[in-house]
């Protein structure tokens with residue numbers, strides 16, 4: 001693995017029973033990166049209400065990590081008080097849970113996601129991406145430009161310059177940073193260079209749930225070099241690293 005040009009922050013790390021906070025901190029120490037932890041606000045199995053959110057924040061506050069949220073559904077923030085949300089260091093949202101006209105959701109990261117009509121899918125997907133970028137109170141757009149496996153080979157055809165520009169304009173209008181997603185290696189280098197030209201900020205994200213994956217930024221460092229990204233091009237969470245214990 002190439003030596004990073006600066007100390008990176010992985011803002012997309014999930015804790016798990018087999019990957020508790022002290023393991024995450026040990027990985028960060030060992031591999032030389034800073035940590036941002038995210039958890040999902042969600043009505044049934046995630047952070048459900050203010051009590052859960054307060055508990056989550058209190059649990060992580062003693063540690064030198066950024067405390068983030070990763071919502072999945074539109075209008076997620078209605079379940080929480082503004083005061084409590086202001087205590088969160090950043091919000092990262094991805095468009096992978098795609099609402100369907102019948103009220104169901106297409107989970108586009110699942111391998112067996114079926115896309116009968118790629119063009120129709122793209123129209124629906126673009127509307128969802130723009131809906132998030134234009135309306136949701138978020139700081140980072142996660143898994144940008146990711147496509148379901150069955151149409152991934154058409155990435156460069158489906159992601160036209162016009163569509164890329166629309167995403168960039170919408171993110172820029174609300175100062176939303178673009179995640180450089182390590183797990184799916186998205187978005188592509190051209191998009192990242194294009195976003196940099198438009199003054200967008202970036203955030204590294206591995207979507208790790210294990211110590212081997214957290215902070216492992218191989219694609220991330222590749223595009224840092226290819227697009228000439230500097231520390232100034234990266235998003236800074238509300239509570240800066242210098243105030244971390």
Ligand SMILES: [Zn+2]
Pocket residue numbers: 012014038070207
């Ligand atoms: Zn995640």
